[in-house]
Amino acid sequence: MYKQGIDKIGYPELEKNILKFWKENSVFEKSVESRPKEKPFTFYEGPPTANGKPGIHHVISRTLKDLICRYKTMKGFRVERKAGWDTHGLPVEIEVEKALGIKSKSEIPQYGVEKYNKACRDSVFKYLDLWNEMTERMGYWIDLDSAYVTLTNDYIESVWWALKTLFDKGLIYKDYKIVPQDPKSETVLSSHELALGYRETKDPSVYVLFKIANKDEYFLVWTTTPWTLISNVALAVGADVNYVKVINKEKKIILAKDLLSVLDEEYKIIEEMKGSELEGIDYEQLLPYVKTNKKSFFVCLGDFVSTEDGSGIVHIAPAFGADDYELSKKYDLPMLQPVDRGGKFTDEVIDFKGQFVKDADKEIIIKLKKEDRLYKKETIVHTYPFCWRHPDVPVIYYARESWFIKTTSVAQKMVELNKSIKWQPPEVGTGRFGNWLEENKDWALSRDRFWATPLPIWINDDWEMFAVGSIEELKQGFIEENGKRIPVGEAENIDLHKPFVDKVLFEKDGKIYKRTPELIDVWFDSGSMPFAQYHYPFENKEWFEKNAFPADFISEGIDQTRGWFYTLHAIASMLFDNVAFKNIIVNELILDKKGLKMSKAKGNTVDPFVLFEKYGADAARWYLVVNSPPWRPTLFDEDGLVEVQRKFFGTLLNTYSFFALYAGIDGFKYEEEQIALEKREEIDRWIISKLNSLIAEYESMMDDYNVTKAARAVSEFTIDYLSNWYVRRCRRRFWKSEMNENKLSAYQTLYECIDTICKLTAPFTPFIAEEVYQNLNTVTKKESFISVHLADFPVKGKIDRELELKMDTAQNIVYLARALRAKSNLKVRQPLKKLMVVVSEDKKDAVLNMKDVILEEVNIKSLEILENESSLLNKTAKPNFKNIGPKFGKIVKLIADRISRLSIEEISEIEKENNLTFNLNGDEISISHDDVEIISKEVTGLLVESEGGTTVAIDTELSDELIAEGLAREFVNRIQNMRKDAGYEVTDKIKVVYSGTNKLADAIKIFSNYISAETLAEQLEYSERLNGGVVRDWKIGEHNCKIQIEKIST
RNA sequence: UCUACGGAAGCUUAACUGGUCUAAGCAUUCGUCUGAUAAGCGAAAGACAGUUGGUUCGAGUCCAACCCGUAGGACCA
Structure with missing residues (x-):
């Protein structure tokens, strides 16, 4: 049977169970493999360095990556996701220097480059476990086992291939450049580092x-x-x-x-x-x-x-x-x-x-x-x-000889290629990134450090040089040991790092070539990942060219604009004459709730693990996407997180619980034939239409990479339409009657809605979607998927615009009527005689159609549509600027003024003839019905409320019978409250004994059938002597009373 | 100094291609509904939309200048 009480388990616990399920059933692997190879959606993971701890800002970009990939998977694409690690460069060296107590660069050769680089290699995965843990815990699906690592020989070999290709194209040269440098570590400072100081x-x-x-x-x-x-x-x-x-x-x-x-x-x-x-x-x-x-x-x-x-x-x-x-x-x-x-x-x-x-x-x-x-x-x-x-x-500005890549020679091409990339938000592509390309400077490639990919250029004394592009080529060289030349091919461990590669010499035409000592910028490593992750072109040549390049999608923080985004783009432009990625979502910084940057010094950082433990990963993921578009600086506020969680998750789970409760009682397992849409109730068709509209909007937003709007649409549907209108309106259908077609169609409709919401939220909040989906699907077995993430994206059905509009009208009338009640202090439990409505001609049908819904919602006995001709109405006209603006131009103000002073007769004329002519300062002006909006106002002293052309009035006169019914309803309400407080099951039958004023007792007698039915009271009797069960004193209006309820055992 | 983004209720945000009392949520006060919901609904109060001009019959929306904030770039002899 349907699982109950999932809203009582904590989210973190729920998520951990799901994680276990995914792992045990290899759901991620299946989600990839179940999609055809011929339909790839290519995604590139930007490699983080694992020698720093992951933070909340990593959660946001990983959420974005994950949700797009999951979405595309559900749409039937095969989304291979290879993780990656950036393992070279100064950040690594700095950490190691600290650990080894090295104070200046010159100490490193003394310490020993081999030992030093070994220390670097050992340190790069310092926080790997933490990263893996976070990745997994937050539900970021990526293949960690086959992750590419930039320090491997395979990876470096691919990078070398790229460098050689560029070198042979004449794009790599050596020159002086004035660079800011730190005299202490003798290192060049990047502009980013410079800005810090x-x-x-x-x-x-x-x-x-x-x-x-x-x-x-x-x-x-x-x-x-x-x-x-x-x-x-x-x-x-x-x-x-x-x-x-x-x-x-x-x-x-x-x-x-x-x-x-x-x-x-x-x-x-x-x-x-x-x-x-x-x-x-x-x-x-x-x-x-x-x-x-x-x-x-x-x-x-x-x-x-x-x-x-x-x-x-x-x-x-x-x-x-x-x-x-x-x-x-x-x-x-x-x-x-x-x-x-x-x-x-x-x-x-x-x-x-x-x-x-x-x-x-x-x-x-x-x-x-x-x-x-x-x-x-x-x-x-x-x-x-x-x-x-x-x-x-x-900092000292200092001329140094460095190697450069002549990116300026492809700058124009890069600008052109960039135009075909879809950036979200677009202004980063045209602005920050576009400007950067326009002002392109040659890429300073070399670094005079120790731990990075070596520049594979060998030079002889006459400044003749060549590049090595593979291990195979390197093997043509030799190493001198004890005066003997040993071919590289016979060396024990070929390691494409310092100091090994520096020992390799070549002899050509009698000249000895030695490697230039520089290393390359780490950014070249990560920018090479599209091909280097597959060891292209040494392996996977065909696969890469056909399936893995360029990426359909990447996503990282804005700080990567001049980092990874640029290097990917530049390298792809130079090597492949193509873009590296077609779509990109750029996320902004995450600030604290006051809008300040998070920093360890201020102590305002958010630890993702703490967050997951407290609220769950879903909540964090959902909040980061829904709260504000990720490409806007996001203010992180725990209260806001709690709020979205309570609202959306709470409502979704509760809607499910509601369904589960009654479906359990009725044994609904979706075994029956699906009831044709035309045979379902109007409200069922309405919510299904809304659902289809939601699917359509969601798809178009997601395909536009506008994830925030997609998420908000789901949230709105779930809370406003499904829960607060459909379920609330349909409650009775679930718990009142016996199983029949009406009830069945309610079940089927609600089931379909929840099922679809699961699929739409699955990319965003993979855990809760999974939980609910499985709870439904394991009972009904409607689909054969063991996980929502293996399911297909829902198929959009028919959208009935007309019906949606009808319901809008009805809701509008209900809201107006409620406002009237509030104003006149008439509780909804007090039935009223008559509701009068004035609407425009085109909405009359809708109102008549929705009459029952409206009346039930507002608890009024009858509904009357007042005809426009009715003498009860006093009408005024409002100018419709959208129409008369273009029509009359400069004199629009005069016309508008005249329109608002139109007499009743004139308004009737325009309604009948669709035309009215009047004189304005000597000019003949002719206006049509479309030029005005006619508003009706009641003049008979009844309460009136109106909005957007719809006017509602209620007759507040109360007859004795209406008052009695009101009392009966109040009485029911008190009993229900008592049932709930006493913890009775909704199916428990009870006995009710009460005492109170005559008037109340009379009312109860008149409506005893109604009361018994509503409260499942088998007995309902008046008595002054109350004992047993639960007893409570109440005051209903001015009537005091005592009520006793008692469960009847069956 | 250049570029981009932002400036609206106490706070967070929304508003398609300009259309006339700018909307929602949170928070406050009051009221109310409920046999799913720590929910919902209603009312009250709360914004001279950063400033100044311009285009237009009409500007939160388009244009220009400026101010403030954030990020980035350039420069700092």
Whole structure:
């Protein structure tokens, strides 16, 4: 029989049972295998790093991924889902350094790269168990056993294949680039890391004099980094900027005219010129520590020069600034870099060698002052980036040689391809991602670290190079050991990592090739996952090309825009001339309830495990999707979660419980023939039509990847239509009569609704959907699936718009009538004589049709439709702007005003003739029925309520009989309450004894049959002597009474 | 400085292609229904829709400028 009381078990417990069921029956595997191979829906999992703990933000993206995949499965697609792990890169190294107590990069070779990388390898799965546990617990179906792992030889080999392909296409090159770097760890900082470290700091702000060659004149130059002056090779001015030569402090000084205010003391302008006139002027090297080998120390033109601050003359040190470097290429300037990667001056700078550059600032200034080259020195407070891991260490911009991928050469193609991707929300695709592509810069590929995929490029002394694209090719190389060459093919363990690959040498045409020492950006790893996860092209070649590329769907957080989304897109564009993914849902951050970012420091993080334990995974999944669209920053609020859980889950489970209760009593197992829709009650046809509308809307939303709207539609149907109207309206059908066709059709209808809701919610809340579905299906055996997740998506049936509208009208009238009752203080239990309704012509049928429903809902005896012609009505007209706007344009206001003052006669005319002509300021104006909305107002003093063209009035006059019936109903209500309080079963028969006023007793006598039937009272008698059973005093209106009920044993 | 998103009731959000007292939920007060529901229904109160202009007969909605918030990018000699 149907399982009872599932709403009493806690959700977490329920979910754990379901998890067990899934596992024992391999439901996930079956859900994949039961779908045809020829109908794939391709999904890519973005690999997380398992050396950090999973958080709530992982729950949201995994919910999205899971629900789309489950939905597509139900739609008949085969959705292979391979998990993946990102295992390389700096995040891993940082953790390991911490654990090993390594403080700077240079300590690593001493420690031993082999040992170090082993430690990295061991640490990458530090939290794997936790991740797996979360994945499983939240019901995220993905194949963890066959997960791809970026550190395996197979995976790296595929990445190498990609790199070689790009190399052979000429897309990989080596160049200098000015990069922000952390001098302490000697690592390049990504822009993301850089952004973490900006803060206010004090720096020297110095004005320096550069002496013009062979003249006693000076350029005034401003800088906040005096240490870069040593590496100065040129000065830059703006071509169109106005400059002046002034006499100031007895010196001839050149600076921008707009910045004269920086000068101390009086000055006299002796000459004006454009920046372009200054180009080419030579000057003397300021701090001649380093010799140059190219033409240097002259004035250049730079479009980046501004007169915002400084002097309008910018000092150029190509190794330490991006603008500077660009300019140096243009003017073929030398690059002076007397600073090592640790940010210390090299030996050439004899006075400051070994000093950290920032620390040398002071002494450099003193030196300049001694040489009379310091114009003035101030201190400036500005924001400057510091290393986020070492808060006291300023970032140094530093020229480094790096490998690049020439993504700019495919930028246009990437932009084009992007246009075919469906982004949800669209603005991320066009905006953030689109802009990024438009402003594409070459991809800085190399990293000077230890734990990552090695760059497979081998170089000889003559700078000839080639790329290795497979293990097979690597085997052509050899390793030297004790002076002997051992072919790589004979090596014991080929490990495509440092230090092994660095030992491999090649000899070609007598030249020895050695691997360039760099590793690659980890993002290249994850961006290669479409093919590398299948070890393409070494294995699965056909499968990949046919079934696994590009992805139909991916979903991750917005932070991946310039990360994974970009690398996937770039690599696919370059290698396959195609997109990597066709549809994408981007989720935003999850903030705490106040809208603040969650962080460990603030202590406002939400532990997913705690959440699952407290409310269950379904609740978290549902809340994150329903509460606000996932691509909007979501404020996470536990109270909100509780609310959606109570509302939606509570209602769904309760609707099921209701069904289970009565279906159990009646032994309904859906064994009977299905009753044809036409033979069912109108309300049955109505809810089925609503259900079909829901399926249609759900499908279109889901196919549009608008998951929030789909979920909300399900929620609305379940709560408002099914529970609060259908079930409530139909309760009697379930518990009153004997089994007959009417009752059967109620059962079948409700069953179908719940069954379908299970299937629609299954992608979102897989546990509860499973529970309810199984409870239904194991009894009825209607479907052969052991799990809702193996079931097919429901087939949409006929939608009866007309019927839906009819019911809307009826509901509308009911709400209005209830409002009237509330206003006049007439409880619904008090029956009333007459309900009068005025509706537009097209709704009259609907009202007559729904008469019984309406009357029963509002407990009124009769319904009368007042004809428009009735003298009871006072009508007014309202302008319908949608129509008259386009029709009358500018004079619409006048017309509207006139319409609202139409007389009753005029309104009748327009109703009859569908046309009315009147004079307005001399113009003949003609309006039709469509141009106005006619509202009726009762004038006979009855209560009236109206909305949207429907007007309702009730006759509040009470006859003795109506009052008696009202009392009887109240009496029933009290007995029912007592039954419930006493804990009687709904089928228990009882005996009722009561006492009270004469009037009440009379009413009870008149309606004794009704009362007995409603309360299952076998006996109903008046007596002053009450004893036994349950006794209680009541007050019904002004009538006191005593009621005693007692269960009759059968 | 650029780009995107957001700014509405105490809070969270909704409103298709512009249509005239902006809607719902939560919270508050009062009332009410119930033989499924920790539910439902009704009433009261609560928003000058960030600001200022513009287009239009009509703007929460379209356009422009600005302010505030969030995220991202550029720059910081």
